[in-house]
Amino acid sequence: MAKKQFKAESKRLLGLMINSIYTHKEIFLRELISNASDAIDKLCYKALTDESVGMSRGDFFIKVTADEAERTITVEDNGIGMTAEELEKNLGVIASSGSLRFKQEMEADKKEESGIDIIGQFGVGFYSAFMIADRVRVESRAFGSDEANAWESDGEDGYTITPCDKQDVGTKITIFVKKDTEDENYSEFLDTYRLRGLVKKYSDYVRYPIRMNITKSRSVETDEVDENGKKKTKWESYTEEETVNSMVPIWQRSKAEASDEDCINFYKEKYYDTEDPVKLIRINAEGAVSYKALLFIPKKAPFNYYSRDYEAGLQLYANGVMIMDMCKDLLPECFRFVRGVVDSQDLSLNISREMLQHDRQLKTIETNIEKRVKSELKKLMDDEPETYAEFYKSFGLQLKYGLLADYGVRRELLKDLLMFYSSKEGKPVSLADYVKTMPEEQKFIYYACGDSITKLDKLPQAEPIRDKGYGILYLTEDADEFVMNMLGEYEGKQLKSVNSEDLGIESGEDKEETEKKEAENKELLDFVKDSLGGAVAAVKLSHKLKSSPVCLGTQGAISLEMERYFSTVPGSGEKVKAERVLELNGAHPVFAALSAAYGADKEKAKKYAKLLYFQSLLLSGASIDDPAEYAELVSELMV
Numbered sequence: 345m346a347k348k349q350f351k352a353e354s355k356r357l358l359g360l361m362i363n364s365i366y367t368h369k370e371i372f373l374r375e376l377i378s379n380a381s382d383a384i385d386k387l388c389y390k391a392l393t394d395e396s397v398g399m400s401r402g403d404f405f406i407k408v409t410a411d412e413a414e415r416t417i418t419v420e421d422n423g424i425g426m427t428a429e430e431l432e433k434n435l436g437v438i439a440s441s442g443s444l445r446f447k448q449e450m451e452a453d454k455k456e457e458s459g460i461d462i463i464g465q466f467g468v469g470f471y472s473a474f475m476i477a478d479r480v481r482v483e484s485r486a487f488g489s490d491e492a493n494a495w496e497s498d499g500e501d502g503y504t505i506t507p508c509d510k511q512d513v514g515t516k517i518t519i520f521v522k523k524d525t526e527d528e529n530y531s532e533f534l535d536t537y538r539l540r541g542l543v544k545k546y547s548d549y550v551r552y553p554i555r556m557n558i559t560k561s562r563s564v565e566t567d568e569v570d571e572n573g574k575k576k577t578k579w580e581s582y583t584e585e586e587t588v589n590s591m592v593p594i595w596q597r598s599k600a601e602a603s604d605e606d607c608i609n610f611y612k613e614k615y616y617d618t619e620d621p622v623k624l625i626r627i628n629a630e631g632a633v634s635y636k637a638l639l640f641i642p643k644k645a646p647f648n649y650y651s652r653d654y655e656a657g658l659q660l661y662a663n664g665v666m667i668m669d670m671c672k673d674l675l676p677e678c679f680r681f682v683r684g685v686v687d688s689q690d691l692s693l694n695i696s697r698e699m700l701q702h703d704r705q706l707k708t709i710e711t712n713i714e715k716r717v718k719s720e721l722k723k724l725m726d727d728e729p730e731t732y733a734e735f736y737k738s739f740g741l742q743l744k745y746g747l748l749a750d751y752g753v754r755r756e757l758l759k760d761l762l763m764f765y766s767s768k769e770g771k772p773v774s775l776a777d778y779v780k781t782m783p784e785e786q787k788f789i790y791y792a793c794g795d796s797i798t799k800l801d802k803l804p805q806a807e808p809i810r811d812k813g814y815g816i817l818y819l820t821e822d823a824d825e826f827v828m829n830m831l832g833e834y835e836g837k838q839l840k841s842v843n844s845e846d847l848g849i850e851s852g853e854d855k856e857e858t859e860k861k862e863a864e865n866k867e868l869l870d871f872v873k874d875s876l877g878g879a880v881a882a883v884k885l886s887h888k889l890k891s892s893p894v895c896l897g898t899q900g901a902i903s904l905e906m907e908r909y910f911s912t913v914p915g916s917g918e919k920v921k922a923e924r925v926l927e928l929n930g931a932h933p934v935f936a937a938l939s940a941a942y943g944a945d946k947e948k949a950k951k952y953a954k955l956l957y958f959q960s961l962l963l964s965g966a967s968i969d970d971p972a973e974y975a976e977l978v979s980e981l982m983v
């Protein structure tokens with residue numbers, strides 16, 4: 345039969361991995377055993393509802409054997425098996441093209457070491473066998489199928505799939521171990537004791553028996569008799585099948601039986617993370633619903649976290665049987681970064697996956713998990729602010745999205761977990777911390793939106809707030825302003841944009857003075873508005889400006905940042921427009937110059953008006969539609 349080629353990308357990735365990715369060759373066994381255990385999970389689950397499986401939990405096993413003479417290792421399971429199509433689909437490609445592209449980008453960035461993460465994030469587990477094999481044969485018979493097939497490959501040159509003889513449902517993987525070289529000793533893996541050690545080290549918690557033929561020795565009587573007339577004994581070796589793993593899953597173990605470090609290692613292996621999680625949460629709940637949970641809050645987001653590819657959910661077990669791999673109903677959307685396992689003896693085993701979605705017990709568990717995750721995150725924020733900051737870099741955006749979702753139903757849950765850059769502190773702070781440092785007379789929590797801290801630090805309209813010594817929260821993420829609108833207030837303090845008409849710090853006299861001056865200059869202000877040909881909805885004199893002659897504000901519900909945000913959302917660009925308001929500083933010499941030009945030379949005054957508008961755009965961080973016109977204006981005024 346003709347060999348099929350691996351998909352081109354697979355081949356590259358395969359080479360990459362075999363040669364450089366996994367530094368520990370020994371993990372191949374863990375990967376194969378974990379696949380076998382997954383396959384058994386699937387058939388075991390099926391057995392609950394399908395009598396034709398004819399097996400119960402105790403019937404399942406994984407068998408590992410080594411044959412030194414043949415130089416082979418086999419890993420065999422009686423799980424769900426694979427059809428020819430599944431062999432092709434599962435073992436013929438190595439990772440999605442998206443992942444390869446990402447890998448290439450990472451390489452381009454020269455982030456070499458990150459290769460390990462990336463590969464790890466796409467179960468290429470099976471292929472790790474090629475680290476020690478020059479050939480791998482996978483014989484499999486799928487449940488419900490009356491034929492078996494063998495997939496075989498040398499890992500480089502493609503693979504074949506041919507019919508084979510296999511009586512029992514399940515999968516048998518044979519690894520043909522490479523010959524030893526000067527640098528590498530592959531034969532060590534043919535040693536049963538070494539393999540048994542690896543099972544203990546990496547797969548002790550697997551919930552099905554992993555059996556091995558262990559050679560032992562015992563003393564037996566011989567026919568010879570010694571001088572005392574007693575039969576002589578001799579040592580003989582014999583082989584016995586033994587279950588080598590303890591089979592108690594880690595989440596069922598007490599703290600004394602499984603240390604935090606054990607749990608963290610379990611997390612790193614299971615979720616392919618090279619970093620320790622920022623929080624490990626162990627729950628042993630008894631009450632309305634009894635369950636055990638082992639949860640992890642990761643430090644960094646997987647690269648696909650904010651894409652559709654990321655799958656959220658917790659693994660759900662009922663009485664030791666895995667009933668769902670990614671159960672979404674156990675986690676609120678805002679905490680979808682949490683990983684882990686929930687195991688409850690109170691869930692009905694016969695429950696169908698669809699019914700699970702409406703299960704009241706699940707709802708109870710979800711509510712508990714939600715509360716617990718929130719309190720753990722809050723604790724982290726208070727006790728280890730630096731670690732929290734790192735977590736927040738990855739998942740802060742998720743918390744904000746979570747707050748905005750469903751019309752803000754979770755804002756009470758999430759508001760304390762948010763952080764924003766504070767101008768006073770020069771670093772991100774929580775809203776609670778901001779409020780703590782407010783001087784007594786400060787009434788509002790101020791914020792300014794823009795695309796960078798440097799620009800926001802110079803925003804003219806914020807000058808009076810800065811002069812007062814009040815902190816301003818600088819919001820640089822798209823979601824931020826929506827979050828502020830959704831929150832409205834924090835601890836009774838209203839959240840206020842520095843663009844607000846009334847900053848709450850002006851004296852009544854200031855306002856009166858400005859209004860008076862505005863009335864006096866009405867004609868000039870109308871002239872400026874007309875000169876700008878509809879670009880602004882209004883032109884006003886501002887009581888907020890101090891050293892700057894001009895700034896750009898808005899009226900109505902839509903801010904400049906929202907307009908900019910919606911302009912990037914396909915289809916909504918035209919509809920969402922901010923009503924711009926040009927605010928002039930009546931006390932500034934520039935205003936005097938404008939006024940003088942208006943009296944003497946209307947054409948010149950018109951140019952001044954445009955220049956001031958352009959300036960206000962630049963200061964607010966917006967761009968100028970017609971930079972050529974701006975350049976020309978400046979040149980004209982210079983000569």
Ligand code: ADP
Pocket residue numbers: 375379380383421423424425426434435466467468469470471515
């Ligand atoms: P992963 O396990 O992370 O999905 P692998 O490359 O290790 O990636 O395996 C690819 C797929 O091949 C698995 O998802 C599974 O569907 C299938 N597979 C691997 N080993 C077995 C097995 N022993 N029995 C049944 N299916 C298996």
